[in-house]
Amino acid sequence: MSTLTSSSRRALGRWASLGVAGLIGFVFAVAPAAHAAPDPATPATPAAQAAPQGATADSPEALFAQANRLYFAGDWRGSAEAYAKIVERFEIEDPALYHNLGNAYFRSGAYGSAILYYKRALRLEPDKATSEAIAQNLDAARRILQARYRASSDASLVYGDPSGIVYQVTHLVGDTVLAIVFGVLWLSLFLLLSLRRLRPPSTGVLWPGRLAVPVAVLVGLAGFLLWGRLSTDASQRIGVVIASDAKLRDGKHEVAQGRDLPEGLEVRILDGDEAWTQVELAGGRRGWVTLKDVKQI
Numbered sequence: 038m039s040t041l042t043s044s045s046r047r048a049l050g051r052w053a054s055l056g057v058a059g060l061i062g063f064v065f066a067v068a069p070a071a072h073a074a075p076d077p078a079t080p081a082t083p084a085a086q087a088a089p090q091g092a093t094a095d096s097p098e099a100l101f102a103q104a105n106r107l108y109f110a111g112d113w114r115g116s117a118e119a120y121a122k123i124v125e126r127f128e129i130e131d132p133a134l135y136h137n138l139g140n141a142y143f144r145s146g147a148y149g150s151a152i153l154y155y156k157r158a159l160r161l162e163p164d165k166a167t168s169e170a171i172a173q174n175l176d177a178a179r180r181i182l183q184a185r186y187r188a189s190s191d192a193s194l195v196y197g198d199p200s201g202i203v204y205q206v207t208h209l210v211g212d213t214v215l216a217i218v219f220g221v222l223w224l225s226l227f228l229l230l231s232l233r234r235l236r237p238p239s240t241g242v243l244w245p246g247r248l249a250v251p252v253a254v255l256v257g258l259a260g261f262l263l264w265g266r267l268s269t270d271a272s273q274r275i276g277v278v279i280a281s282d283a284k285l286r287d288g289k290h291e292v293a294q295g296r297d298l299p300e301g302l303e304v305r306i307l308d309g310d311e312a313w314t315q316v317e318l319a320g321g322r323r324g325w326v327t328l329k330d331v332k333q334i
Contacts, residue, residue: 097127101134108141117141117150132163136171139178148178149279149300156277156303156334162211182301204273207265215266219259226252274306276316276333283331285324289313295324306333 104119120138123129135158142151155175159168229249236242278298286295289312304316307323314331317323 097123097129104137104141108137108144113141113145117145117147130157130161132158132161132167132171135161136163136167136174139171139174143174143178147279148182149277149281150332151178152182152301152303153277153279153332153334156275160334162213179301182299186299203265204269207262207269212263212266215259215263219256219263222252222256222259226256274333276304276306276314276331278302278304278326278331280330283326285316285318285322285326287324289325293325298326298330303334304331306331 100119100123104116104123107116107119117138120134120141123134124138135154139151139154139158142148142154152175155171155178158171159175162168163171226249229245229252232242233245233249236245238246278300281300283298283300284295285298286293288294289310302318304318304326306314307317308315309328312328313325314328315323315325316331
């Protein structure tokens with residue numbers, strides 16, 4: 038998990054250096070939704086994909102094909118382990134692969150982990166069709182968990198975005214779109230100012246200077262949003278509770294006073310060490326959770 042979609046470009050760069058970028062596109066660019074749109078409570082199945090000839094047993098292509106076979110055979114836990122092995126061993130960050138991994142966790146009943154990988158997939162800004170399929174499955178996983186905790190009368194912790202207003206405003210659009218808009222506006226402002234210098238008001242040409250003012254305002258606004266996105270991504274580390282028995286404790290000790298945390302809850306990660314993670318809930322409450330029970334998106 039990570040903070041900007043540039044992570045996917047860094048992953049592809051690593052593969053390009055190994056000379057296998059073409060195979061990555063072939064294997065992982067397939068959207069997991071292979072058939073009709075899934076029922077809201079049933080995630081899409083991964084697309085069938087055979088391993089290319091010559092792929093070794095430990096190659097990402099072979100592991101991907103193996104994970105798909107396990108998925109279609111109904112071995113949800115085994116397929117999740119196989120997909121996770123690709124992510125961990127080869128450090129691949131790909132929305133289709135994360136989608137498949139989320140689906141496998143969903144089917145095995147690990148809804149918190151499913152939410153984690155659906156969120157990771159969406160952070161990489163996949164195409165519209167894939168984004169819609171992932172968002173549908175994410176909503177299904179959340180509804181299942183919300184029903185579980187309503188039934189147990191634990192409704193004090195709500196699901197929601199724990200990030201601040203600056204984070205939410207600066208993440209209304211993707212970083213790629215924002216960067217392109219900023220670049221186009223900056224270039225437009227440069228051209229207008231250059232034209233104004235070449236055609237000063239004394240020549241009777243007034244529109245470059247007049248148009249430069251609103252464009253400069255837009256450049257400033259886009260620059261602020263871009264700066265805010267970069268700074269909040271660095272400071273706002275969002276995580277997901279992946280364990281069904283996680284507890285928010287007042288201190289870094291198993292006997293410290295605490296309360297149950299709903300699986301799948303999004304939290305803000307503040308600090309941590311090799312055993313504990315300090316988190317903040319959407320309502321502002323802070324505490325410590327064991328490292329294995331919460332993972333950063």
